[in-house]
Each structure stands twice: as structure tokens, then as C-alpha cells.
Amino acid sequence: MTGPLLSIRGLTKAYPGVVANDDVSFDIQPGEVHALLGENGAGKSTLVKMIYGLVKPDQGEMVLGGSAYAPGQPQEARARGVAMVFQHFSLFDALNVAENVALGMAEPPKTNELAERIRTVSEQYGLPLDPWKLVGDLSAGERQRVEIVRCLLQDPKLLIMDEPTSVLTPQEVEILFATLRKLKDEGTSILYISHKLEEIRSLCDEATILRLGRKVGTCTPREVTAAQMAEMMVGSELHRPERTPAAPGAVRLALNDLSVASPGQFGTSLKNITLEVRAGEVLGLAGVAGNGQDELLAALSGELTCKAGMVVLDGREIGTAGPGQRRSLGLLTAPEERLGHAAAPDMSLTENALLTGAEREGLMANGFLKWSKARDFAARIIERFDVRTPGTETAARALSGGNLQKFVIGREVMQRPEVLVVNQPTWGVDAAAAATIRQALLDLAAGGTAVVVISQDLDELMEVSDNFGALNEGRLSEILPATGLTMEQIGLMMGGAHGMEVAHV
Amino acid sequence: MLRLEKRPQPSRTLSYVTPVLAVLITMVAGGLLFALLGKDPVAAIRTIFWDPLFGEFSFYYRPQLLVKGGPLILIALGLSLGFRAGIWNIGAEGQYIMGAITGAGVALALYPLEAWWIFPAMIIAGALGGWAWAMIPALLKVRFGTNEILVSLMLVYVAEQFLASMALGLMKNPEGFGFPGSRNLQQYASAHNAEIIADTGMHWGVAAAFIAAIMAYVMMNRHILGYQIRLTGEAPRAARFSGVKPARLVLFCMGTAGALAGLAGVFEVSGPSGQISTGFNVGYGFTAIIVAFLGRLHPFGIVLAGLLMALTYIGGEAAQSTMQLPGAAIQVFQGMLLFFLLAVDMLTNYRVRFVAREAV
Numbered sequence: 001m002t003g004p005l006l007s008i009r010g011l012t013k014a015y016p017g018v019v020a021n022d023d024v025s026f027d028i029q030p031g032e033v034h035a036l037l038g039e040n041g042a043g044k045s046t047l048v049k050m051i052y053g054l055v056k057p058d059q060g061e062m063v064l065g066g067s068a069y070a071p072g073q074p075q076e077a078r079a080r081g082v083a084m085v086f087q088h089f090s091l092f093d094a095l096n097v098a099e100n101v102a103l104g105m106a107e108p109p110k111t112n113e114l115a116e117r118i119r120t121v122s123e124q125y126g127l128p129l130d131p132w133k134l135v136g137d138l139s140a141g142e143r144q145r146v147e148i149v150r151c152l153l154q155d156p157k158l159l160i161m162d163e164p165t166s167v168l169t170p171q172e173v174e175i176l177f178a179t180l181r182k183l184k185d186e187g188t189s190i191l192y193i194s195h196k197l198e199e200i201r202s203l204c205d206e207a208t209i210l211r212l213g214r215k216v217g218t219c220t221p222r223e224v225t226a227a228q229m230a231e232m233m234v235g236s237e238l239h240r241p242e243r244t245p246a247a248p249g250a251v252r253l254a255l256n257d258l259s260v261a262s263p264g265q266f267g268t269s270l271k272n273i274t275l276e277v278r279a280g281e282v283l284g285l286a287g288v289a290g291n292g293q294d295e296l297l298a299a300l301s302g303e304l305t306c307k308a309g310m311v312v313l314d315g316r317e318i319g320t321a322g323p324g325q326r327r328s329l330g331l332l333t334a335p336e337e338r339l340g341h342a343a344a345p346d347m348s349l350t351e352n353a354l355l356t357g358a359e360r361e362g363l364m365a366n367g368f369l370k371w372s373k374a375r376d377f378a379a380r381i382i383e384r385f386d387v388r389t390p391g392t393e394t395a396a397r398a399l400s401g402g403n404l405q406k407f408v409i410g411r412e413v414m415q416r417p418e419v420l421v422v423n424q425p426t427w428g429v430d431a432a433a434a435a436t437i438r439q440a441l442l443d444l445a446a447g448g449t450a451v452v453v454i455s456q457d458l459d460e461l462m463e464v465s466d467n468f469g470a471l472n473e474g475r476l477s478e479i480l481p482a483t484g485l486t487m488e489q490i491g492l493m494m495g496g497a498h499g500m501e502v503a504h505v
Numbered sequence: 506m507l508r509l510e511k512r513p514q515p516s517r518t519l520s521y522v523t524p525v526l527a528v529l530i531t532m533v534a535g536g537l538l539f540a541l542l543g544k545d546p547v548a549a550i551r552t553i554f555w556d557p558l559f560g561e562f563s564f565y566y567r568p569q570l571l572v573k574g575g576p577l578i579l580i581a582l583g584l585s586l587g588f589r590a591g592i593w594n595i596g597a598e599g600q601y602i603m604g605a606i607t608g609a610g611v612a613l614a615l616y617p618l619e620a621w622w623i624f625p626a627m628i629i630a631g632a633l634g635g636w637a638w639a640m641i642p643a644l645l646k647v648r649f650g651t652n653e654i655l656v657s658l659m660l661v662y663v664a665e666q667f668l669a670s671m672a673l674g675l676m677k678n679p680e681g682f683g684f685p686g687s688r689n690l691q692q693y694a695s696a697h698n699a700e701i702i703a704d705t706g707m708h709w710g711v712a713a714a715f716i717a718a719i720m721a722y723v724m725m726n727r728h729i730l731g732y733q734i735r736l737t738g739e740a741p742r743a744a745r746f747s748g749v750k751p752a753r754l755v756l757f758c759m760g761t762a763g764a765l766a767g768l769a770g771v772f773e774v775s776g777p778s779g780q781i782s783t784g785f786n787v788g789y790g791f792t793a794i795i796v797a798f799l800g801r802l803h804p805f806g807i808v809l810a811g812l813l814m815a816l817t818y819i820g821g822e823a824a825q826s827t828m829q830l831p832g833a834a835i836q837v838f839q840g841m842l843l844f845f846l847l848a849v850d851m852l853t854n855y856r857v858r859f860v861a862r863e864a865v
Contacts, residue, residue: 303745324748335746344740346515354732355747367729395515 003066005030005189006051006158011060013046020046023060024215026208028158033180033190035200035221037233038210039430044193047210048160051191052084053077065157075106083151084160089143093136093266100135101150122149125179136266140167140288148179159183160191165199166456167289170491177203195233196459197226211235234431248466249279252450253331253419254312258319260299268292268474270299275469275479277419277450282441284465284482285454286494292474293454294336297423300452301333302326313419328359330418334409336427336454338401342408345397349389352396353378353411360415377414385410385436402429406437413440420444421452426460438464458490470494509855519853524799524810527846534845535838544828552828553820553838568706569819570812572777575711576601576769578811580793582714582721583765585802587758589725590737594759596642596657597766598790599664600635604767605774606671607634609781612696613676613687623695627771628709635767636760638664643759647752653759665786672783686782690775698776710772714811717765721804734758766790792818795843814839 004027013021021043028034038044049055051062053071062069064080071077074084091100098115102108109117115131122129127145135143144167151159161180165173180190180203192204200207201221209217209232217232258273270292277283287293298304300311302323310319313331321329335341343352354374358364363374378392385406389399396404409425425441426434441464445451454471455461461468462482469479472495480489532554536546557566580597587594608631615623642656676687690696701707725731737744737754745751769789778785796814800806821835 301746302748322748322750323746327748333746337742340740341742341746344736344743346739347736351732351736355736355743358729358732364729368727369729369732371727 004028004063005032005065006069007063008051009061009063011047011050011057011062013050013055013057019213021050021057022213024210024213025060026215026218028189028191029206030157030189031184031187032206033184033192033204035204035207036191036193036210037195037197037200037207037229039195039233042210042233043213044210045162046213048084048162048191048193051077051158052082052160078154078156081155081157082160083154083156083158085144085147085151085162085164087162087164087166089147091135091143091146094134096132096134097129097138097146098131100146101131101153104150105153117153118149121152125149125152125182126175127179140290141169141172144168144176152183156188158189158191160193162193163195164192165194165196169288169494170458170487172288173199197221197229200229201226209233248281249448251276252279252314253277253452256310256312258299258306258310260295260304260306262292262295262474263298263304268295270295271474273476275476277452279448279450280445281466282445282451282453282464283479284461284468285452285471285476286458286461286468286490287454287456287471288494289456291471291495293423293456293471295474296471297333297335297421297454300326300331300421301335302331324359327356332356332412332415332417332420334412334420334422334425336423338404338408339397343396343404346395348393348395349382349387349399349407350375350378350392352407353381353392356411357415381407381410381414384414385440386433401427402433405429406433409437409440413444417444417449419450419452421454423454424456425453426455426457434460458487468493508858509851510858511855512853515853516856520801523849523852524801524806524846526849527799527842528813530845530849531838531842534841538834538837538841539830542830542834544830549824549828549830552824553817553835557816557819557823566819566823568700568704570815571706571711572708572815573818574811574815575708575714576773576789577793577796577814578714578808579710579717579769579772580762580766580790581796581800581807581811582717582804583762584793585797585800585804585807586721586725586734587762588738588797589802590734590754590758591741592755592758593654594639594642594657594762595654595794596639596659596661596790597762597793598786598788599657599661600638600763600766601770601773601790602661602664602668602786603638604631604635604770605778605785606668606676606770606781607631607767608771609676609687609690609774612690612693612775616688616693616696619695621695624698624775627696627775628768631767631771632764633767635770636764638767639759639763640756643756646759647755653755657759661790668781668785669783672781672785676781678780687780689779691779696775698772708772708776710769710776713768713772715808718804718808725804730757766793792839795839795846798843799846814842817842 006028009025011021011024024047036044036047046055050057053074053076056072069080071080098111098118101118102111102114108114118129118131122145127148129142129145129149135146144164164176168176184190194200204221207219207221208215211233219229221229254276255273258270260270262269268291295304299306302321305322306319308317308319313329316329318326318329339345344355354363354369357377361377363370363377375392381387382389382392387407388403405428409422412420425437429437438460441451441453453461453464465482467479468482468485470477470493477493532550536550539549540546557563580601584594584597608627611627611630612623638660641660642653645651645656646653672687673685678686678688698708698710701709701712733744733749733754736747737749737751774781774785792814796807796810800810817835817839824830825832825835
């Protein structure tokens with residue numbers, strides 16, 4: 001076969017109010033790893049959804065292997081040899097690996113046969129998997145293997161991977177890349193979506209860069225610098241947050257041997273976590289998703305309580321206090337899940353401002369709410385954090401994820417916390433807004449607040465942290481100064497490859 | 506092809522329009538039902554909805570509107586608090602019975618003493634009786650995680666048996682010539698819940714219902730408790746994050762609903778009904794569930810819905826006597842109202858789109 005494997009010509013897709021993709025064209029050659037690069041909201045997801053048959057383009061056409069290709073459903077895409085590994089896994093915790101894989105097949109073979117195939121394929125590509133293990137017991141990296149093996153069983157010609165490394169430790173990333181290179185050598189094309197530039201430089205042959213739904217350029221990643229790609233992606237030079245390191249002050253927050261059982265069946269219990277955060281310090285906590293981040297946040301917000309002495313704020317033992325009491329003492333938190341946890345989807349921004357601000361901002365008196373003050377508080381958050389919304393009376397669910405994130409973080413930052421704990425503060429937020437949020441966190445620290453940033457984005461943590469630690473299966477690593485840490489060290493702190501090994505075939 | 510599309514924000518207009526729409530659809534479907542029973546549908550609907558208000562005997566029916574509407578509104582207001590927070594008290598009927606028994610019990614114990622404080626004491630006892638009965642499912646839920654729907658519903662039947670035993674035993678009128686039922690409180694001046702204005706149906710229970718509606722409105726819109734109730738109903742996880750204690754909210758909502766149902770019971774037994782008897786309860790506690798939803802769980806909506814439901818009661822009785830419609834047909838009619846309301850309710854959150862079937 002000569003010519004490109006997949007040729008995309010003038011794909012356009014508009015949603016009410018936004019053009020997600022505007023006249024995008026590019027080719028993917030057989031055996032090529034092609035990067036699709038762009039910020040959040042640049043239109044990467046919509047584009048691959050069109051290729052995978054989840055979204056129907058308004059205009060434009062695709063040619064796959066020499067014949068017209070217009071999948072109406074993912075089944076058609078799979079039948080033509082296109083497979084996709086999603087960023088969010090669609091796996092059932094209570095079923096084992098083989099059962100999960102069988103669920104995605106039109107005519108699954110007998111379970112024993114399938115288990116054997118899973119074992120063979122997974123070992124052949126260096127991603128060993130036990131087909132009989134419950135998915136609920138797997139790490140994030142292993143779950144991703146299930147998704148990848150599920151795709152490989154279909155012998156795909158084109159494998160689409162949507163931000164696959166966001167859930168992996170650096171060592172796990174190396175294992176994944178080895179697998180992808182092997183696939184490439186066998187002639188499989190890979191469409192690799194990411195905004196992590198160094199990864200793209202080490203893995204990809206060609207890159208197509210999207211900005212605001214348009215293709216703004218192509219490059220050969222090996223031949224350009226990361227900074228050049230970043231500029232193409234963002235369209236201007238990025239504002240890096242500035243930090244004025246202050247001499248660390250007194251200890252504001254201390255955790256002493258904190259152990260809490262997770263409320264959820266497949267959650268991660270916290271085990272013997274001990275740490276200290278001082279005034280003016282930013283402590284970054286890394287970790288692959290599902291290693292106790294949510295539980296740690298809940299244990300700090302007061303949603304999970306523990307023995308009094310396990311959590312100490314400014315010398316006060318507050319382990320048994322609930323969220324309201326901790327908040328009034330100055331320990332503020334922002335959970336990862338925006339809709340339904342940090343904010344009530346169907347309530348207005350004013351009402352959501354009340355959710356954590358009622359007491360500290362004096363939005364009520366004797367239990368009676370002061371709506372005009374609440375509205376004013378919401379308006380100030382919107383203004384200071386540039387939240388794009390028609391007004392304070394808009395429902396939270398009508399905002400885009402990034403805008404709601406700005407609101408949720410802004411709500412806590414504006415309450416002048418003594419200690420602020422945030423989980424995934426810039427998840428799904430565009431680069432400019434992420435910079436605003438990081439700057440706000442650093443400004444708080446400069447003003448004497450102790451800040452804990454839990455994040456899966458290592459670049460982010462390196463940018464803001466004074467000290468650095470990692471969560472692994474509910475335990476906290478040693479805490480080290482952030483400057484001078486190597487990726488190798490960080491990976492080991494995150495638990496190395498989680499005990500996962502490369503199969504040596 | 507029809508498709509449902511989620512609205513970015515719930516439609517405000519439609520949340521006002523859907524109850525009216527549900528009433529209209531119920532009239533049509535109810536008319537069909539009556540036609541199948543061999544009755545003239547137009548005449549039946551007119552007998553139920555029009556004649557009680559504007560017909561020949563409206564002087565008799567109109568006061569009944571407040572007499573029947575009062576307890577419905579009082580109970581529905583209490584239920585709406587819990588329903589907003591996702592706490593499902595289905596046992597208001599039992600709480601209503603227990604309120605009547607404890608309230609009447611105070612009066613019967615003191616008979617024939619005449620004093621100004623007897624009636625207030627009955628009211629307090631009635632509220633406490635309903636509250637205590639509601640605390641059983643509430644405490645079981647908080648302590649052991651039982652399902653409040655099942656427990657509160659089953660306690661209705663326990664309360665009914667208790668009512669029967671009271672009417673036939675402890676509270677039976679010693680001067681009643683062996684007939685079941687207690688003394689008639691209408692003939693006991695200190696305990697009688699008389700009409701405030703004669704021949705209007707306006708008794709203290711109706712006044713309490715209107716006061717409760719105003720208080721509920723203020724609480725839901727101006728007070729942190731109301732905010733916490735709404736927050737818990739819409740996003741339970743966010744509510745816990747905000748600092749709401751779910752157990753306390755369960756106790757508060759169930760307790761308030763029980764106390765209001767108990768109040769409705771004591772006002773009824775000391776007024777329109779007059780005595781504890783085996784047939785004392787007529788299903789207000791269950792109908793109030795419909796009233797709460799028909800009124801959009803909004804205090805003022807509930808007042809309107811309560812009056813409308815009272816109308817179907819009165820009109821239904823009239824239709825039974827003048828058109829020989831079976832009593833069950835009226836209950837089906839009321840049930841349809843809730844059914845259609847829940848169905849058209851979807852329109853506030855979703856819009857219907859006509860989509861041309863895409864060529865494959």
C-alpha cells in the first residue's frame with residue numbers, strides 16, 4: 001500500500017456558540033506516530049471523536065486505506081481497523097480483566113480462550129496483565145493496559161491514544177513508549193494526543209498543532225525545540241508564574257501519623273501520613289490518580305474525620321472537627337471534582353459562592369442569608385479570576401469546566417485562608433487561566449498562607465512547589481526540596497512503576 | 506425521530522406551566538375514563554371542578570374547600586422540606602393519626618374541665634405526637650441506615666391499628682351507648698377547634714397552614730437551613746463538603762414533617778371531624794404527597810395545589826352522589842394528576858427535538 005493510511009480533508013464541526021474544528025486537514029502515514037498537539041479546548045477531542053465515529057462532522061471527508069471513510073458509529077470505526085484508548089477508562093471495577101474485555105466485543109470468545117489471548121497479546125507487547133484479576137484492584141497504569149490490550153486484540157491499523165500519560169509515573173511512561181514503538185515497527189499507525197511537549201519530542205514522527213479549532217502548523221518534533229512547539233500551540237509567549245521565595249515561617253498545618261479508612265469499596269485508605277507545612281510554603285504532592293488524593297483532601301476538608309491529634313492547625317488539634325468548623329479556623333480546601341462536589345451543578349454562582357463562603361465572608365447573620373452580599377462576593381470572584389459567564393445567576397453546570405474551576409479555586413483564594421489545600425487545581429483549564437490560578441496560589445503563599453497542591457501534573461508541581469512529596473497507595477513518600485529533583489527521583493517517589501514490569505520476551 | 510436534549514439550565518417558565526399542563530391532561534384522560542364508565546365526561550368534569558365553586562350548592566361546598574385544603578397544605582409543606590433534600594417521608598398519614606390521638610388524648614383526659622389553656626396544650630401534644638412518630642423512621646435511618654420510605658409507610662398501618670384500638674377501647678365514649686368512637690370534641694368548648702369566622706370553613710388549622718406557608722417560604726429562601734436542604738437535594742456530596750451534617754438534616758426534615766402532620770391531625774379531630782373513630786383518617790397524608798409535587802415543592806405553590814386537591818375531593822364526593830361515579834374512580838383521577846405531573850416535569854430539564862433520522 002502506498003500513500004497515507006488516513007487522510008483528513010477539511011473537517012469542520014460546530015457546536016452552538018463555538019466552532020470546535022474549522023477546516024482541519026492532515027495525513028497519517030502507515031507506521032507513523034502522529035502527534036495531535038494543542039491546549040485544552042483547542043479541538044483535539046472533537047477531532048478524534050470524528051475519526052472514531054462518535055461525532056459526525058458538519059463538513060469535510062476522510063479517506064482510510066484508499067477508500068472513503070465516514071463512520072457513523074464506533075463499531076464501524078473498529079471494523080475498519082481504528083481503535084481508541086480514552087483518557088477516562090470505561091471499565092467496571094467489580095469485573096475481572098477478561099470480563100471487561102469481553103464486554104467490549106461484538107462476539108466474545110469463551111472466557112478461557114479470551115484469557116489466553118489477553119495473556120499472549122499483553123506479554124508480546126510488554127504489558128503483562130493477569131486476565132483473572134479484578135479491575136477494582138488494579139492501579140491506574142494497569143487499567144490503561146486493559147484498555148490498550150482491548151484495542152490490540154482487534155489488530156488495529158490506527159490506534160488513537162488520548163492523553164495516555166496523564167495517569168502514569170515516568171517509569172510507566174517509558175514502558176508504554178516501548179510498546180508504542182514496537183507497534184509502530186509492526187506498521188501500526190498511532191495518533192497520539194497530548195500537550196506534553198517532551199513526550200512528543202521523544203516519541204512522535206510528525207505533529208499537527210491545533211489552536212482554537214484550526215490547524216496552525218505542522219512540525220517534525222525531533223527537529224524543533226519544546227519552546228517552539230509551545231509557542232505554536234499557545235500563539236504567544238507563556239507567562240510563567242513568578243515566585244518570591246520567602247523565609248519559611250511557623251508550622252501552620254501538621255499531619256501526625258494520619259490513617260483513615262477510605263469510605264468507598266475501591267478507594268485508597270490513607271496510611272501513616274506525616275507532614276508539616278509552614279507559613280509561606282507551597283508543598284506539592286504528586287501521585288498517579290487513585291493513590292489516596294481524594295481521601296487526603298477529604299481528611300483535610302473534614303468530610304472524613306479522624307483522631308483529634310492527627311490533624312493540627314496552628315497548634316490546635318482539629319482531627320474530629322467537621323468541614324464548617326475547620327473552615328472557620330482557616331483551613332480551606334478545593335476538591336478535584338468540580339460538578340457535584342466543589343459546586344452544586346443546578347445552583348447559581350451566587351448560591352455556589354455561599355457553599356463555602358457563608359461564614360467567613362459574613363454572608364449570613366443569625367442563620368439568615370444576605371443575598372446581596374453573596375451576589376457581590378460571587379461577582380468579585382468572577383471579576384478577579386476572569387470567569388466567563390453571563391452573570392452571577394447562571395447555573396454552575398452551564399459554565400465550561402475551566403471557567404468553573406477558576407470560580408471554585410477563586411472562591412477559596414478570596415477567603416484569605418490560613419491553609420489552602422487544592423486537588424488538581426488546573427485540571428482542564430487553558431494555559432492562560434492555569435497560569436492565573438498558579439499565580440494566585442503563589443501570591444497567597446507570599447502573604448503567609450501555607451499551601452498544599454495535590455496534582456498529577458508534574459510540570460505544574462515543579463513550577464509552584466517549594467517542597468515535594470508523592471502519594472503512593474495511600475502512603476506519603478519522603479518530602480524533599482523541589483529544586484534539584486530529577487525525573488528519575490520523582491518517579492521513584494511516586495512508587496516507581498508500581499511494581500509493574502516489562503515482560504522480557 | 507424524537508430526541509430529548511438536556512437544557513443547560515432548567516426552564517423557569519416551564520416550571521410554572523407544567524402543573525397547569527398536568528391538570529389539563531388529567532382532565533382529558535379523566536374524562537376518557539369517565540366516558541368508559543358510561544358517564545358523560547363533560548358533565549363529570551364540570552361536577553368536579555366547576556359546580557362546587559359556582560354551582561347551585563356552592564354556598565355549602567365553598568367552606569369545605571378550606572376545611573379539606575387546610576390539612577393537605579399543612580402536611581404537604583412539611584413533606585416538601587424533606588422531598589427537597591431527598592428524604593422521602595411517605596408516612597405522613599400515620600403521623601397525622603398519631604397527632605390526632607395525642608391531641609385528643611389531652612382533651613379526653615381533662616374532660617369536663619373548662620380552661621383556656623386546654624386547646625393550646627392539645628396543639629402542642631398533637632405536634633409532639635406526630636413528631637415522635639416521624640422520629641422512629643428518622644432515627645432508624647440515621648442509626649442503622651434503614652430505608653425511611655419503607656419504615657415510614659409501614660408505620661402508617663401500625664398507626665391505623667392503634668387508632669382502631671383507641672376508638673374501640675381506651676378512648677371510647679363512656680356515654681356512647683357502646684358505639685365505637687370517642688366523645689365528640691365539638692361539644693367540649695375548651696377543646697373545640699371552632700371556625701374563626703362562621704360559615705367560611707376558616708378554622709385554626711387553616712390559619713396555621715397559611716402561617717406555615719409563609720414561614721416555610723422565608724426559611725427556604727432566606728435561611729441557611731433552607732439553603733442546606735436545597736443543596737443536599739441537588740448535590741449531596743457538595744452539601745457534605747459545605748459542612749451540612751446529613752444526619753441532623755434527616756432528623757430536622759422528618760421531625761418538622763411529622764410535627765406539621767400531627768398538627769393537621771389535632772386540628773381535624775378537634776374541629777371538622779370531632780372525634781377519634783375508626784374511619785378518622787381519609788388519606789390526607791397520602792394526597793399531600795401529590796399536593797407537594799403539584800405545588801413544585803414551593804410553599805405558595807403548595808397552597809394553590811392544596812386548594813385544587815381539596816376541590817377534587819369535594820367535587821369527587823359530589824360526583825359520587827349525583828352521578829354515581831365509583832369512589833375509586835376519583836382516587837384514580839387524583840393519582841393520574843401526580844403521574845402526568847411527573848411526566849411533563851421532564852420538560853423543565855429537557856427539551857424535545859425533532860431529528861431527521863440520519864442516513865447510515
